[in-house]
Amino acid sequence: MKFKVDENLPREIAELLRSLGYSADTVEDEGxxxxxxxxVVDAARKENRILLTLDKGLGNLVAYPAGTHAGVVLFRPPASGPRSAAAFVKLNLPRVLDLSLSGRVVIVTETKVRVR
Structure with missing residues (x-):
């Protein structure tokens, strides 16, 4: 799987994914x-990369219906701030990596993972 890490997530998420053997770049890497x-969604689609984000707007199925992109994973941490976001993503990434993400919108909260 290939991933694009949105600018609202720490760079270390891309580094973690690369250390696990995945191809990962960041929105910043592409300017x-x-x-x-x-x-951002179009850039990820063109590279067939699943977009990892905290941006609630990217979980909007009307604006970004399943199948019109390579996949979007929206993380919804309970606390804000870069450290909290990084910890939440690191903790929940294993729950996501086992799923079929291609073309889907996945929303990850503390208590559940919704796949649409």
């Missing part, structure tokens, strides 16, 4: 920092 959601 897309501050780009609109549609541009």
């Amino acid at each position: 897309l920092r501050g780009a609109t959601d549609p541009l």
Whole structure:
């Protein structure tokens, strides 16, 4: 699997994925920092990369219906801040990596993982 890590997640998430043998880059790597959601989703789609994000707007199935992108994983940590987000993603990443993510929207909360 190939991943693109959104700018709202710490860079260390991409580094963690690479250490696990996955291909991972960041929105910043492509010079897309501050780009609109549609541009970020399109860049990930063109590279067939699953987008990892904290951006609730990317979980909108009307704007980003399943199958129109390579996949979106929306993490919803209970606390805000980069350290909390990084810890939440690291803790919950194993729950996601076993799923079929291609073209799907996956929402990860403390208590459940929803796949659409």
